[in-house]
Amino acid sequence: MSLIVHKYGGTSMGSTERIRLVAKRVAKWARAGHQIVVVPSAMSGETNRLLGLAKELAPAKETAAYQRELDMLASTGEQASSALLAVALQAEGMPSVSYAGWQVAIKTDSSFTKARIESIDDKRIKADLDAGKVVIVTGFQGVDPDGNITTLGRGGSDTSAVAVAAALSAAECLIYTDVDGVYTTDPRVEPNARRMPRVSFEEMLEMASLGSKVLQIRSVEFAGKYKVPLRVLSSFTPWDINIDEEAKSGTLITFEEEGASTMEAAVVSGIAFNRDEAKISILGVPDKPGIAYQILGAVADANIEVDMIIQNISKDGKTDFSFTVHRNDFARVTDLLKAKVLPSLGVTDFVGDTKICKVSIVGIGMRSHVGVASKMFRCLSEEGINIQMISTSEIKTSVVIDEKYMELAVRSLHKAFDLEA
Amino acid sequence: MSLIVHKYGGTSMGSTERIRLVAKRVAKWARAGHQIVVVPSAMSGETNRLLGLAKELAPAKETAAYQRELDMLASTGEQASSALLAVALQAEGMPSVSYAGWQVAIKTDSSFTKARIESIDDKRIKADLDAGKVVIVTGFQGVDPDGNITTLGRGGSDTSAVAVAAALSAAECLIYTDVDGVYTTDPRVEPNARRMPRVSFEEMLEMASLGSKVLQIRSVEFAGKYKVPLRVLSSFTPWDINIDEEAKSGTLITFEEEGASTMEAAVVSGIAFNRDEAKISILGVPDKPGIAYQILGAVADANIEVDMIIQNISKDGKTDFSFTVHRNDFARVTDLLKAKVLPSLGVTDFVGDTKICKVSIVGIGMRSHVGVASKMFRCLSEEGINIQMISTSEIKTSVVIDEKYMELAVRSLHKAFDLEA
Numbered sequence: 119m120s121l122i123v124h125k126y127g128g129t130s131m132g133s134t135e136r137i138r139l140v141a142k143r144v145a146k147w148a149r150a151g152h153q154i155v156v157v158p159s160a161m162s163g164e165t166n167r168l169l170g171l172a173k174e175l176a177p178a179k180e181t182a183a184y185q186r187e188l189d190m191l192a193s194t195g196e197q198a199s200s201a202l203l204a205v206a207l208q209a210e211g212m213p214s215v216s217y218a219g220w221q222v223a224i225k226t227d228s229s230f231t232k233a234r235i236e237s238i239d240d241k242r243i244k245a246d247l248d249a250g251k252v253v254i255v256t257g258f259q260g261v262d263p264d265g266n267i268t269t270l271g272r273g274g275s276d277t278s279a280v281a282v283a284a285a286l287s288a289a290e291c292l293i294y295t296d297v298d299g300v301y302t303t304d305p306r307v308e309p310n311a312r313r314m315p316r317v318s319f320e321e322m323l324e325m326a327s328l329g330s331k332v333l334q335i336r337s338v339e340f341a342g343k344y345k346v347p348l349r350v351l352s353s354f355t356p357w358d359i360n361i362d363e364e365a366k367s368g369t370l371i372t373f374e375e376e377g378a379s380t381m382e383a384a385v386v387s388g389i390a391f392n393r394d395e396a397k398i399s400i401l402g403v404p405d406k407p408g409i410a411y412q413i414l415g416a417v418a419d420a421n422i423e424v425d426m427i428i429q430n431i432s433k434d435g436k437t438d439f440s441f442t443v444h445r446n447d448f449a450r451v452t453d454l455l456k457a458k459v460l461p462s463l464g465v466t467d468f469v470g471d472t473k474i475c476k477v478s479i480v481g482i483g484m485r486s487h488v489g490v491a492s493k494m495f496r497c498l499s500e501e502g503i504n505i506q507m508i509s510t511s512e513i514k515t516s517v518v519i520d521e522k523y524m525e526l527a528v529r530s531l532h533k534a535f536d537l538e539a
Numbered sequence: 540m541s542l543i544v545h546k547y548g549g550t551s552m553g554s555t556e557r558i559r560l561v562a563k564r565v566a567k568w569a570r571a572g573h574q575i576v577v578v579p580s581a582m583s584g585e586t587n588r589l590l591g592l593a594k595e596l597a598p599a600k601e602t603a604a605y606q607r608e609l610d611m612l613a614s615t616g617e618q619a620s621s622a623l624l625a626v627a628l629q630a631e632g633m634p635s636v637s638y639a640g641w642q643v644a645i646k647t648d649s650s651f652t653k654a655r656i657e658s659i660d661d662k663r664i665k666a667d668l669d670a671g672k673v674v675i676v677t678g679f680q681g682v683d684p685d686g687n688i689t690t691l692g693r694g695g696s697d698t699s700a701v702a703v704a705a706a707l708s709a710a711e712c713l714i715y716t717d718v719d720g721v722y723t724t725d726p727r728v729e730p731n732a733r734r735m736p737r738v739s740f741e742e743m744l745e746m747a748s749l750g751s752k753v754l755q756i757r758s759v760e761f762a763g764k765y766k767v768p769l770r771v772l773s774s775f776t777p778w779d780i781n782i783d784e785e786a787k788s789g790t791l792i793t794f795e796e797e798g799a800s801t802m803e804a805a806v807v808s809g810i811a812f813n814r815d816e817a818k819i820s821i822l823g824v825p826d827k828p829g830i831a832y833q834i835l836g837a838v839a840d841a842n843i844e845v846d847m848i849i850q851n852i853s854k855d856g857k858t859d860f861s862f863t864v865h866r867n868d869f870a871r872v873t874d875l876l877k878a879k880v881l882p883s884l885g886v887t888d889f890v891g892d893t894k895i896c897k898v899s900i901v902g903i904g905m906r907s908h909v910g911v912a913s914k915m916f917r918c919l920s921e922e923g924i925n926i927q928m929i930s931t932s933e934i935k936t937s938v939v940i941d942e943k944y945m946e947l948a949v950r951s952l953h954k955a956f957d958l959e960a
Contacts, residue, residue, distance in 0.1 A: 134592055137596060171623055175555050175562075176626050176629060181629070183634065184626065190618060190621065198612050201593075202596060202612060208604060209596055214608075218611070220641070221687075265642055
């Protein structure tokens with residue numbers, strides 16, 4: 119008998135029909151002798167519907183008073199789906215009880231719409247589990263020190279589930295979603311993509327562009343910090359699938375034991391990609407101290423996030439400086455450069471390109487293997503794909519290439535690193 | 540400057556468009572120097588939508604665990620509309636804050652789906668009012684001693700508003716709805732019906748069939764107990780109507796000062812009617828002690844509510860016994876009579892009729908005036924309407940007549956008692 123946390127996403131809770139199937143699955147786990155805590159998301163579309171109403175009434179405001187009311191509003195979606203799941207479990211003959219965030223209590227700071235969990239009281243949950251009930255803890259929400267309702271930001275139910283699992287020292291946290299695990303790359307781009315039975319926390323973090331479709335990245339960090347074993351699996355398998363088979367399905371996200379077992383780790387675990395970025399290069403920048411700050415300080419002050427930053431060695435006292443931003447921020451950045459940055463640098467020229475994509479190879483094994491990056495570059499060169507920018511980290515190598523080569527690059531790399539099913 | 544409670548019903552909160560108008564009206568009152576607490580209902584249709592989802596998952600169950608979850612579920616509708624109103628007020632430039640029932644706290648007993656309010660803590664509300672905020676207190680809901688969310692039953696937001704007004708010693712509780720007051724009778728039946736500028740609590744209680752369309756009867760009892768001046772008025776007037784004019788509009792519900800001022804009270808204030816009832820008469824019942832209990836005990840045991848009960852004097856040791864029930868319960872009652880009651884009475888005959896209606900004249904003034912009832916009977920007889928049953932109370936006389944005469948009876952009585960506009 120283990121204490122296990124189940125988390126069900128919005129699609130899994132998307133209709134009464136689907137909620138009934140979730141109840142049957144949960145009841146199966148409870149009847150197998152496990153203590154089950156369930157963290158459900160709002161029914162899909164509900165959070166958008168609620169926030170859409172607020173938007174009709176008032177344009178988004180940055181005031182704390184306004185953000186507080188958005189949390190009062192948005193938190194109702196999860197509370198309703200939690201109560202509905204409790205009703206469905208009772209209809210299955212399974213004793214159940216649902217709790218709002220403040221009832222448990224999931225205590226957070228006061229950062230409305232993006233609060234951080236500070237503590238969870240496990241007393242009430244444990245008493246109910248010991249009384250034989252399935253306990254439903256409403257996801258996405260908490261309560262601040264002044265008794266205000268807070269929410270954890272988009273996808274926050276994943277974080278709620280991991281936090282509840284950590285507080286209860288759960289044996290495992292099962293994240294049920296509409297995909298059956300984490301893949302070596304997006305199967306829509308590479309049909310031969312393979313489900314990974316295991317992936318390390320660090321790889322999950324680096325594969326944000328793949329992983330974020332599956333799991334909120336913050337919940338992965340949280341799980342890593344508290345060493346909560348996390349499994350991503352599908353709620354679209356038949357509910358009465360054999361429980362031992364189900365317990366091994368999906369992808370287990372593990373935290374690597376200090377340096378151990380990397381020997382047999384695959385060199386590259388997956389191919390991530392991202393076509394949401396745009397590239398900006400400022401050419402012929404005088405190579406003197408403070409240049410990077412002069413350029414990026416202005417961008418940061420405008421609250422624009424920068425991803426890759428490249429500065430190469432200089433020639434004749436001049437250098438080229440490049441960075442990427444989200445494509446939605448491209449126009450704002452170019453305006454900013456023209457108005458403020460370039461004049462102060464004494465530079466007139468810059469090149470912007472929105473038709474780019476970033477492709478990355480990710481793998482814990484890269485740490486201990488040389489030549490992985492060069493193998494990536496050779497593969498791309500053999501396909502005639504020009505590399506525009508390169509950046510590397512310990513377990514990831516990313517390149518920026520022309521957008522039109524994205525699928526070709528992903529498929530070639532997937533093959534070159536033997537990731538095929 | 541007064542402390543005033545506004546309550547807005549589901550139709551008044553029915554869309555973002557309507558919520559914006561509520562916000563403008565509330566802001567007008569606050570800018571006129573009043574401290575305003577608002578109790579909004581859920582957006583119209585929302586409670587039914589939520590409970591409909593629960594019904595799809597499980598047929599209604601009588602267990603406390605199930606009822607508890609219904610309250611978790613249904614309470615989200617009011618919480619969302621409260622937050623939306625706070626957002627709309629902020630958009631109007633009016634500082635505002637919304638509170639769920641547990642945040643204030645509105646403490647209730649643990650009778651899920653029909654909880655009773657036990658206390659309200661006014662500290663947080665008063666501090667916010669003093670800080671210049673409009674305070675929105677979520678209606679319909681509270682929290683029980685174990686920290687579970689409860690709801691007050693259908694129309695419970697009226698009761699919430701009155702309870703908040705009582706706890707804060709508000710100068711007045713304004714119940715904004717989609718009608719502009721309480722009428723001498725239903726204007727759809729008698730176009731000459733007249734809005735009453737004032738009506739007594741007791742008359743409101745007796746006019747349930749008129750009043751319940753406007754106000755939850757329990758809230759009227761509550762207001763009477765705590766002597767909260769209650770005004771029913773329309774939220775469909777232009778929001779920028781002159782505030783002094785608005786403050787006098789609608790119908791003020793007053794509690795009669797002991798015996799005073801009944802002299803000038805109208806003899807009859809209004810004509811109530813009800814076509815939801817059915818009549819059952821058991822003929823030739825042996826007139827001996829315990830008969831009434833023998834008949835109605837069985838009905839009560841089946842949890843069926845009885846309204847009028849008539850037993851006339853006996854002839855030849857036999858009597859006729861009649862009563863009315865809700866039309867929806869008619870079939871169950873006749874089954875019950877045939878199976879259990881009649882055999883034990885040694886009676887074979889009974890008459891049932893669902894094509895009846897009840898028409899009542901109501902008025903505090905009836906207490907001190909004789910001949911009011913006979914005036915009613917003469918009026919009906921002049922119209923050729925046969926009276927099937929009569930029952931009287933201190934301030935109400937009701938008759939049961941053939942359903943087809945209902946409109947005729949209402950209009951004739953309305954005229955006979957000089958109620959016309």
